Amino acid sequence: MENMTFEQALKALEDVVAKLEQGQLSLEESVRMYQKGIELAKRCSEELKAAEKIVVKLMNQGKEEDFETNKEE
Amino acid sequence: MERKPITVSALNRYLKYTFDHDKNLQSILLKAEISNFKRHSRGHLYMTLKDDASQISAVMFQSQANTLLFDPKEGSKVLVEGYVSIYETSGTYQVYIQKMTEDGIGDLFLQFEQLKKKLSEEGLFSEERKRKLPRFPKTIGVITSPTGAAVKDVIRVISSRYPLAKILVYPALVQGADAKDSIKKQIEQANRDQQCDVLIVGRGGGSIEDLWPFNEEVVARAIYSSKIPVISAVGHEVDFTIADFVADVRAATPSQAGELAVVDQKDLLRGVNLAITRMQAALLKELNMKRTLLERIQSAVVLSKPTRMLESKEVSLDRLLDKLTLLNPIKQIASEAQRLQTLQNKLGVAISHQLESVTQRFLRCADKLDMASPLNIMKKGYSLVKKDEEVITSVNKLHQGDTINVSFCDGSAVALVQQLRKDES
Secondary structure, eight states: OTTOOHHHHHHHHHHHHHHHHHTOSOHHHHHHHHHHHHHHHHHHHHHHHHOOSOEEEEEETTEEEEOOTTOOO | OOOOOOOHHHHHHHHHHHHHTOHHHHSEEEEEEEEEEEEOTTSOEEEEEEOSSOEEEEEEOHHHHTTOSSOOOTTOEEEEEEEEEEETTTTEEEEEEEEEEEOSOHHHHHHHHHHHHHHHHHTTTOGGGOOOOOSSOSEEEEEEOTTSHHHHHHHHHHHHHOTTSEEEEEEOOOSSTTHHHHHHHHHHHHHHHTOOSEEEEEEOOOOHHHHGGGGSHHHHHHHHHOSSOEEEEESSTTOOOHHHHHSSEEESSHHHHHHHHSOOHHHHHHHHHHHHHHHHHHHHHHHHHHHHHHHHHHTSHHHHOHHHHHHHHHHHHHHHHHHHHHTOHHHHHHHHHHHHHHHHHHHHHHHHHHHHHHHHHHHHHHHHHHHHOHHHHHHTTOOEEEETTEEOOOGGGOOTTOEEEEEOSSOEEEEEOOOOOOOOO
């Protein structure tokens, strides 16, 4: 789960919800699924919360340079 | 001399009269640029006509506006025919437009239409070619002026919506003669760099000349050739450029391009929270179902009153035993044995009857035999004559001189035939 991208984690979470809602699992599997889902949900929201500031770079001849967003025209 | 005041209405009526009777004001031909353009819901057009130094309000009523051959907008350079009059209620004067044409850009407009037709026929605008944007782009390329308002709008919107993304700004000229090649070069560069999942190509609002690079064929073809999906974001809502038609997605403004490029993290968090709620509901439902099932099982007779189960088993065991008793073969054997006995008895009786009658018959025969015995007869005086062991029953079988054997009941004698006498008959 650590190596998942945000997108993969979110997709996995959607799958877990769908499986749980189908309700065709044993109770043990359901509980395990639920725990997995909670971990995925935690992982998704933490990643969103962690990314507070967006990275902006200026591409100059294929090289990245810092981009000053507050520069006035 | 005392001055007599007049009413405001009277003044405005007087001014209107004056304006309306001025030949110069009643038929004007004006060269101007449109700003503050508003299209009223009832179809009337309100705008300010201006040049570098001055401006005047103008209105074009719906009946005349319907005859327009172009789509007037902010910054349009126009030639206006009409008159000037006063609107009495507000005391404002304005140009009442009767005819309006585009000034000077007739050629550009023609170019635009021709290129649009050509590229459309080539299939550059076809809906099948439009690619879906990635839902969660990791890197977003923005091809625009690094100092313009557009790049700021895009960065502001994306960073507030989805800070997980990274933005790469590909600086490009977005107006002037060199702009088209600059934009094309950066689209190609971004494709070579292969860093971006989606590209935003555009600029903020401006005059039609300012936006013109986005109507150039080289830009259209660069967008078409891009392996990375492209969002166009040129000018304001009303501005449509060739780039908009070619792009995979058209954003009305750079800000909207940011909204189209990424999902809002608020929605994502809401989605994650909804997922948690749904999982909890599903698990709870599952638990309740299992609990109900457990309760039903627990309340089942066999578990709540285990002896009752045995009782019922006892009953059925009894029933089975009854059935078994009914089916017991001993009885049948007994009845069969009885039958056998009866048959045996009958047989015995029959045999003894038979024996008896046979014995009787035998005895009767023996008596008869006894009575018929030659010994008996010989006792009465008869003898048996044999010659050469042959019993002689006729005199004709004897000759004079034959030796015969005469048997009696108690012995025999050998005799010589001396004389034969045959009976006369």
